[in-house]
Amino acid sequence: QAQAVPVAIDANRPGPVVNRDIFGQFAEHLGYGIYGGVWVGPDSPIPNVRGIRTDVVTALKALKVPNVRWPGGCFADEYHWRDGIGPAAQRAPGINANWGDAVEPNTFGTHEFMDFVDQLGTEAYLSINVGSGTVKEASDWLGYMTGPTTTALGKERAANGHPEPYKVKYLGLGNESWGCGGSMRPEFYADQMKLYARYVRNFNPAQKGPNAMQRIAVGPDGAKTEYTETVMKAWKEKTWAWDLEGISLHNYTVGGWPPHLPSTGFGEADYATLVKETLGMDNLIATHSAIMDKYDPEKKINLAVDEWGAWLAPAPGTNPGFLIQQNTMRDAVIAALNINIFARHADRVRLANIAQMVNVLQAMILTDGPKMLLTPTYHVFRMYTPFQDATLLPATFEAGVYRAGDVTLPRIDAAAVKAKDGQIWLALTNLDPHKPAEIVPEVAGRRARAASGEVLTAPNVNSHNTFDAPNTVAPKAISAQARGGRLTLRLPPKSVTVVRLDF
Numbered sequence: 001q002a003q004a005v006p007v008a009i010d011a012n013r014p015g016p017v018v019n020r021d022i023f024g025q026f027a028e029h030l031g032y033g034i035y036g037g038v039w040v041g042p043d044s045p046i047p048n049v050r051g052i053r054t055d056v057v058t059a060l061k062a063l064k065v066p067n068v069r070w071p072g073g074c075f076a077d078e079y080h081w082r083d084g085i086g087p088a089a090q091r092a093p094g095i096n097a098n099w100g101d102a103v104e105p106n107t108f109g110t111h112e113f114m115d116f117v118d119q120l121g122t123e124a125y126l127s128i129n130v131g132s133g134t135v136k137e138a139s140d141w142l143g144y145m146t147g148p149t150t151t152a153l154g155k156e157r158a159a160n161g162h163p164e165p166y167k168v169k170y171l172g173l174g175n176e177s178w179g180c181g182g183s184m185r186p187e188f189y190a191d192q193m194k195l196y197a198r199y200v201r202n203f204n205p206a207q208k209g210p211n212a213m214q215r216i217a218v219g220p221d222g223a224k225t226e227y228t229e230t231v232m233k234a235w236k237e238k239t240w241a242w243d244l245e246g247i248s249l250h251n252y253t254v255g256g257w258p259p260h261l262p263s264t265g266f267g268e269a270d271y272a273t274l275v276k277e278t279l280g281m282d283n284l285i286a287t288h289s290a291i292m293d294k295y296d297p298e299k300k301i302n303l304a305v306d307e308w309g310a311w312l313a314p315a316p317g318t319n320p321g322f323l324i325q326q327n328t329m330r331d332a333v334i335a336a337l338n339i340n341i342f343a344r345h346a347d348r349v350r351l352a353n354i355a356q357m358v359n360v361l362q363a364m365i366l367t368d369g370p371k372m373l374l375t376p377t378y379h380v381f382r383m384y385t386p387f388q389d390a391t392l393l394p395a396t397f398e399a400g401v402y403r404a405g406d407v408t409l410p411r412i413d414a415a416a417v418k419a420k421d422g423q424i425w426l427a428l429t430n431l432d433p434h435k436p437a438e439i440v441p442e443v444a445g446r447r448a449r450a451a452s453g454e455v456l457t458a459p460n461v462n463s464h465n466t467f468d469a470p471n472t473v474a475p476k477a478i479s480a481q482a483r484g485g486r487l488t489l490r491l492p493p494k495s496v497t498v499v500r501l502d503f
């Protein structure tokens with residue numbers, strides 16, 4: 001039996017705030033991500049509110065989703081917002097050329113997305129079309145969404161049912177402009193980006209001053225640093241005429257391109273490979289942050305990891321253009337490790353969006369007609385809700401390693417925070433699929449008397465939920481009391497635990 005591992009939490013050295021926006025979601029027009037997953041239409045027998053699935057909204061509300069990025073992804077750079085407004089019967093269908101040439105019915109457009117945002121009680125993160133659109137098109141979109149009804153665009157919005165201006169918290173200035181968003185040289189993108197940063201304005205009076213819309217420029221593709229350097233240099237040399245609040249980083253856990261590792265039925269070698277790759281997110285953020293520090297030592301610019309997650313082989317028998325994959329206990333571990341990394345980089349990472357919310361890649365929810373299931377990743381997001389806007393506390397531990405073949409991984413990972421209500425929460429991941437771990441939380445100067453919260457584990461790393469067995473991977477309550485002044489927590493193999501410490 002291995003020795004219990006002390007995890008030292010320093011409550012006297014509070015770190016930065018873990019911005020709740022790191023728990024953001026991403027909903028692209030891709031496969032069943034929107035159509036079927038969120039939107040079923042008002043005439044559907046599937047219970048809905050104005051066409052939006054009630055079961056999906058109810059489930060997502062429990063995650064306290066801070067923001068949703070929409071309409072893409074690659075889709076965003078071919079999206080023309082005028083196709084998605086006005087009476088539904090008059091909206092012209094188009095082709096979703098990025099994702100399987102599916103027919104895009106345009107029945108889910110600006111108003112439907114903002115209704116979804118309202119129903120969820122979240123914030124909008126809009127990605128505008130820089131690849132195939134124009135500055136005027138994007139500027140008109142924001143004019144339509146946020147302008148007063150005394151303007152033609154604001155009047156048109158009111159005529160379409162929403163006199164109040166919409167709130168747009170984040171604006172993405174293009175998507176992957178180094179790839180599907182136009183294959184632009186970084187210098188060319190930086191020049192384009194300045195035009196969008198200047199002319200795409202938010203007129204909502206409620207978004208002046210501290211609530212101002214934040215503009216997120218395209219940043220690095222994984223480890224490549226050209227965009228980071230060029231966009232940050234442009235920002236450093238900016239004039240009064242434009243500004244930025246963030247740059248994006250996209251990085252998936254893939255296991256080699258094109259994605260070929262199966263989402264179910266895999267063995268320990270695949271598990272260890274993908275978990276190791278996930279841990280590379282830490283170094284990636286550190287690398288880009290160091291470049292950003294050269295131009296922005298005050299860390300004004302946010303590094304927004306607005307696409308992350310496991311990207312695996314399409315589930316057998318599904319349309320490969322729809323990016324449908326299952327979600328296992330391995331995905332739960334991947335999610336928890338990424339969240340811990342973002343929290344530890346809270347001084348620079350203040351926005352992140354998992355790809356994607358429903359039915360696409362590492363999803364929270366899978367649907368099949370009227371059926372819905374919650375994935376292991378969903379449960380991790382719900383268990384971590386006390387981390388939203390909490391203060392990071394340094395947590396140090398030495399737990400040794402877990403080895404699988406050539407791959408060596410830390411045995412556990414831990415992150416601690418002081419929540420907004422002053423309570424201390426500890427998140428622990430046991431990466432080892434075979435051995436439990438015993439943890440002794442030590443909070444400087446204070447002895448915890450008890451711990452309570454939830455633990456997520458499963459029979460195997462590849463265990464997953466199905467429509468017939470939706471609770472194979474589901475959290476369970478966990479609690480522990482101090483004995484002889486010492487509080488010990490037992491972490492099952494391959495598990496994610498989030499507990500509150502009581503003193």
Ligand code: AHR
Nearest residue numbers: 072073074075175176355
């Ligand atoms: O999330 C799927 C795709 O991955 C997005 O559309 C694109 O931005 C990225 O390459």
